[in-house]
Amino acid sequence: MTIEDRDNAYLITHALAKDTLSRLRDVETEQVAFRKGLVKLGRICGYEVIDGAMGTEYVPVRTPLAETTGERVKGLDDVVIINVLRAATPFVEGLLKAFPRAKQGIISAGRDETAGMNEDGEFPITIDYVKLPEIGADDTVIVADPMLATGSTMCAVLEHILAEADDFEDLFVLSAVSAPDGLVRVAETFPEADLLTVAIDDRLDDDGFIVPGLGDAGDRAFRTT
Ligand SMILES: O=P(O)(O)OC[C@H]1O[C@H](OP(=O)(O)OP(=O)(O)O)[C@H](O)[C@@H]1O
Ligand SMILES: O=c1cc[nH]c(=O)[nH]1
Numbered sequence: 001m002t003i004e005d006r007d008n009a010y011l012i013t014h015a016l017a018k019d020t021l022s023r024l025r026d027v028e029t030e031q032v033a034f035r036k037g038l039v040k041l042g043r044i045c046g047y048e049v050i051d052g053a054m055g056t057e058y059v060p061v062r063t064p065l066a067e068t069t070g071e072r073v074k075g076l077d078d079v080v081i082i083n084v085l086r087a088a089t090p091f092v093e094g095l096l097k098a099f100p101r102a103k104q105g106i107i108s109a110g111r112d113e114t115a116g117m118n119e120d121g122e123f124p125i126t127i128d129y130v131k132l133p134e135i136g137a138d139d140t141v142i143v144a145d146p147m148l149a150t151g152s153t154m155c156a157v158l159e160h161i162l163a164e165a166d167d168f169e170d171l172f173v174l175s176a177v178s179a180p181d182g183l184v185r186v187a188e189t190f191p192e193a194d195l196l197t198v199a200i201d202d203r204l205d206d207d208g209f210i211v212p213g214l215g216d217a218g219d220r221a222f223r224t225t
């Protein structure tokens, strides 16, 4: 099974998204610029979700001069954004500029990197904090994590979400950079989700890092090593 076979994985192709990601990839981009870049990318991706998936409806508008008809985005208030701690935090800050009234959830999920990848290319994932808002049938749920590497974190996160909510309008997994293996793992395991990513990179290295990728997004944004 390859990405080309999937009908639930999509590339975000906005030129500014590609430009911003290229700056994030640059090893010379330091913490503040890196964090701001993730915020910017989140905002662009949010606009792309609105443009590609949400549609508009006609509404009456009274300007200072006349009655007219305008357009409003459908379902803009029925959005749930789930922040996968920690690297998604600046990414979500940007998404919230596109969805300022979104309900927000948090899932703290981390790879156990000392355990390493198993023979199936998965990491053990520790989830130690989950706080989700109520998810309703009209809600568009966006699960944000800039990095989708082996997909282990996202699979664990989606399992949690789907255990609490199985009725929603749409479920999007939004990432900046994905590795082919992880993307396929998540797309196959969760056919009810649509996967959106700005780039699909070449491969994972032996430590489970995306190559070329952008390094450790959490460490670069939070200045830890
Ligand atoms: O697809 P996977 O192989 O699971 O890898 C992706 C995960 O790795 C990173 O988180 P990390 O565990 O480094 O935590 P952090 O965000 O706190 O740095 C990243 O933010 C993803 O959550
Ligand atoms: O390349 C990777 C893989 C997982 N997490 C990251 O931050 N970067």
Ligand SMILES: [Mg+2]
Pocket (backbone or CB within 6 Å): 087, 216, 217, 218, 219
């Ligand atoms: Mg990390």
